[in-house]
Amino acid sequence: MSSIYAINKGINRPIMFRGLEGQYIGYLSGGLVGLLLLFIVLYVAGANTYVCIALVFGLGTVLVYTVSRMSHKYGRYGLMKRQSKRQVPDYLFFNSRKLFIQLKNKR
Numbered sequence: 049m050s051s052i053y054a055i056n057k058g059i060n061r062p063i064m065f066r067g068l069e070g071q072y073i074g075y076l077s078g079g080l081v082g083l084l085l086l087f088i089v090l091y092v093a094g095a096n097t098y099v100c101i102a103l104v105f106g107l108g109t110v111l112v113y114t115v116s117r118m119s120h121k122y123g124r125y126g127l128m129k130r131q132s133k134r135q136v137p138d139y140l141f142f143n144s145r146k147l148f149i150q151l152k153n154k155r
Contacts, residue, residue: 071127072119079111 068076083104090100118127 067116068119069124072115075118076112076115079115080108083108083111 086107087100087104090103091097122130
């Protein structure tokens with residue numbers, strides 16, 4: 049008996065959903081869950097239903113536009129690189145090279 053097995057050809061490819069790659073899918077899903085919670089809070093608080101729907105729809109549109117723009121601008125790892133670059137200080141002060149010479153001699 050011969051069996052036919054499907055071959056997965058998407059190994060080691062980034063996760064992609066409608067043009068969004070990697071972490072941006074998480075950002076979009078987290079934002080949509082936040083908007084759902086905002087709608088629930090506003091509705092329970094007694095706000096007008098149409099105002100709640102309009103507010104959530106407008107914020108959702110802005111969220112989708114912003115996340116897709118960041119995905120296309122920075123790519124798969126670009127946003128993480130940008131965030132890590134912000135944490136690196138612009139310059140460091142050293143009065144001597146003694147520390148680096150000691151590190152070199154320990155090896």
